[in-house]
Amino acid sequence: MGAEHPLVRKDYEKLAELYNYISMCTHCSNCKYLYEYGAKENFAAIGCPQGDKFKLDSYFGSRAKSSLARGLLKDKLQFTDSVMHAVFTCTTCGACQQMCETDFKPAIMRTIEALRAEAWRFGKVPEAIKRWSNHIKVERNPYMEKHSDRLNWLPNSVKESLPKKATYVYFVGCTASYRQKQIALATVNIFKALGVDFTVAQDEWCCGSPLFRTGQWELAKEFAEHNATLLDRYGAEGFITSCAGCYKALKKDYQEGLPEGYKDKLGINFEAKVLHSTQVIAEMIRKGEVEFKGKFEKVVTYHDPCHLGRHCEVYEDPREVLKAIPGLKFVEMPRNRKFSFCCGAGGGVRAAFPEYSLETAAKRVAEAEETGAEILTSTCPFCYRNLSDAITLAGSKMKMMDVTEILSEVLKK
């Protein structure tokens, strides 16, 4: 691979492994703008939250990332604080990847992670990321919380009723376990009401998503290996997640074959069904197994989480669920599905650059407000957090609700 090439600095091992992919970037700038022809209207919008904020080409899209990688590999650049800033202010949202059409495309997200992997060697990692990375090794969550408190959200009555064996393990994730507990609660209540055969694991660890996204693959492997054992322990055939980040980690990072020429990131042998809670519910709605007991007479718009949408192409299930809810009026934001705009939290950005992160979320909230919706909904507790914080900060009238929260209102007797 690229490492043999005379122009390549070999000590950047993770980047050098990707050199042949990185070299396919033509520097064409397609990734700087989201665009698609339409018979009636053309779609055009800025997609890169990083470029939108910092404007310089060194921040804009995957072009900037391949360029930084090239600069480092060719020894034109040193890993300075500016490189660190340009590398870690990317939310890993994947909007750039949507537009790229060259053979760099499949390796774009991995290149961003590889740049971060190299950053660790030079200590060029934002302090906040270092802090939670130290914590996660011990307490298995990035929220500075105790592992022993992970299930505190779960009422005893429900806990006691959970089976020892089940078809699915509900993988709660750190954000819903420690911060957006109401989403976890709404999810188990819905599953119970709908008769989903599930249980909650006693010893779930962080899915590793924050580690993957910040280039800490070796550490992430430990988490993947642990979580992979949960299915056997509960005789389950798959995971159901509430979180878009967990979904991508379990479904793609743990198990998906990587583009040709890559070394497998994890080298673990894991194969399992992974579903998002809205996929389970959408399937039951399609089969006529969901009986609504009430109405939700509000105008609602949906934010596609990048890790569920663009990265895993789950666009329609959450929409199907919302559209099936009696009384709910659904409206789309201009930037939706593959052309969605990031909430600003991903890729370690919320912890490391909170102001910029919230500024991005505020742009998204403003877009949601323009639709006339009263409720902004999503399918990711992490997006929920950032968007609801931006709503509060802006003093917006809009209300943030997870899809499961809306559902639990209409499934109540």
Next chain:
Amino acid sequence: MGGNDRILKQLQEIVGPEYATNDEALMYPYSYDLTWNDPHMPDYVVLPKTVEQIQRILRLANKERIPVVPYVTGTNIGGLCIPEEGGILMDLKRMDQILEINTEVGYAVIEPGVSHAKFSAALKKHGYEFGWGVHPASASVLAMAINHGIGHLNGRFGINSQMISSMEVVLPTGEVAKIGSCAYSNSWHSLYPLPMLAGLFIGWLGTTGIVTKLGVWISKIRPYKDVLTIAAESAEDITKYMVAWRDLELCDEVTAVSWWLAQVPIPYPYKEKPADAPEWFSYTVISGWSEEELAYKRKMWKEVVERERAKGVKLIDYEYPPEAKRGRTELPSRIVGSTKNYSKACGGGLAWPGTFTPCKSWPIIYNKWKEIYIRHNLSPAVRFTDFRGSHYGMLRLMTPFDKRDPKAVENARKAMKECVEVGVPLGLLPYKPPVEYWNIMNKYADPGWIMLLTKIKDCLDPNHIMNPGKLGVR
């Protein structure tokens, strides 16, 4: 670090601290482009938002004798924004407003940072369009138009610089001037009947000033469209057909591509064409206000084909695949507006020799280019397009190459320069030319032309700060 902190501080005072830098890591992406042109770092990158900020930057640059390179997206495929002599790279992407869409008179006014994506979306809401090229949709409409860009309406209106109706420009020395009707009223409808001062800033590759606003004619979208296709064995035959058809002035565009350009992506290195495949494929886009109008144009096109056949021109019936047809009518397009068609997987390099050439020279030059390219193990992926005007147009050889290998880069550079060398005496005029093409062109140039070019450049830019080196003179 690049430039010094004293200048940086002054730039930051003008545009705000976050919009000026001399940090090498942050400037690195501006040091190279798609092509084989040698990279060079700027000393500063600055992102102004207003005309007044541009004026102040240019005054500072004059005082300090610092080069200034205008830049929007850097997709020009000519190394035109590589800061040959360092200096201030002026990234204009923050000036991205569509200031007016006037459907009553039929023009729009845009800032430099307006992308094709944004402009096309805004115009379409009014039922209008402009000449869209086949470049990334992020590229600047203004930068394309002022450098004689080629859009999809070239058969109907000519090239995009012919659709410029007014402009505002900041001179290298910092003064602002309006040109055309906007100099007399707030209407941006026409450059005529005034002296053509716009010519001082069109085709100059950012070497004579910064165009800050551009008025362009816009055109109503015709609801009916079709793509008619035909193939031929030889460049001579396809050219004869194209000239006969464009003569009738019924098409929006007529283009032919060689077998190598019809492949996605272009074969790299050279691959032999299968013996049974035609060497040339042509498409023409027709449009109209009704099905009847389209039917009439189809009828006329068939007559031309039959007439040419009767004269002995060998034309082969051929149908375009549906995706390719869509790519020609759904513009700007992700289908054709992407480097995947040219350099998807060969190592990042993309450049071209070409372009404005009298049609009678196309086959002669093509045959010479083919020999040169095969010798360099590169695919002769050539395009002909006959623009409205006289019978002249695009003769362009899109060339992917492997940037990982310095020998491959050198090989591509040599082949392309050889192509320019054989083309210029036969009427080829490279557009958006890299400096190395200018050096070849200027060998053949009329001395009076070079003298005039130099005089005007000296007059507008006495300290030679604007994009120095890019004209091959000064």
